[in-house]
Amino acid sequence: MELQAGETLLVSGATGNFGSAAIAIAMAMGAGRVLAAGRNAQALSELVHRFGQRLCPVHLTGDAxxxxxxxxxxxxxxxxxxxxxxPPSAPASLARTALMAVRPYGRTVLMGGVGMLGGEDLALPYPWIMRNLITVSGQWMYSREIIPDCIALVRSGLLQLEHFALAEFAIEDINHAIDHASTHAGAFNLTVVRP
Known part of the structure; x- marks a missing residue:
């Protein structure tokens, strides 16, 4: 996506694990404003509490x-x-609505799961994308090249790991780790198994 400092980023599906982590990274990279779009009002409120004025919540209703x-x-x-x-359970219309919110010459990266469970497929507005010179790309997880960049953000103090609650388990306690992860699921809660 190559987010530039000062840019406005819309994160659709912001209240889940990946979306909330993306917000933390975008803030560290200098996003001027991050719009956090999601259906969970309580989670959106928590994001505002964590990230302050540069984060603007957008409560999604499902009505395009x-x-x-x-x-x-x-x-x-x-x-x-x-x-x-x-997530796969979200209607494709939400992804389409977010995509069409971007400015001319804007960029959209699809990393979620819309349509993966056999639901509605995302019908892209071909003429609108072409006329507005929109870049649309798909990305499964992340590339290896981003890992050193994230480490540099942490080392510099820009990406604050205090946002994340970490529970560590030894490999011998894998069953406890699985139980913990299932009962403490949610954004900013991480369960780690160390070999």
Whole structure:
């Protein structure tokens, strides 16, 4: 996606593990504003509490027109980039609405699971994408090249790991680790098994 400092990023599916981590990284990279779009109002409120004024919550309803209006209203600046982390259970219309919120010459990266469980497929608005010179790319997880960049953000103090609660288990305690992960699921909760 190559997010630039000062840009406005819309994270769709922001209340899950991947979306919330993407917000933390975008803030560390100098995003001017991050729009956190999601359906869980309590999780959106927690994101605002963690990240402050540069984060603007957008509560999604599933109604394409209302959601599009909410996205436009949330950002006084144009949206430079969209990062989609919607789960397989989300309707494809939410991903399409987020994609179409980006400015001309904007970028959208699809990393979620819309359509993966055999549900509605994402119908992209071909003429609109072409006329507005939108870049749409798919990305499964992340590339290896990003790992040193994330480590550099942590070392510099820009990416603050205090946001994350870490529970560590020895490999011999793998069953306890699995139980812990299932009962403590959620954004910013990490379960790690050390060999």
């Amino acid at each position: 027109e209302m959601d599009a209006a909410a996205m436009r209203q949330a950002s006084p600046q144009r949206i430079d980039a969209v990062l989609d982390f919607l």
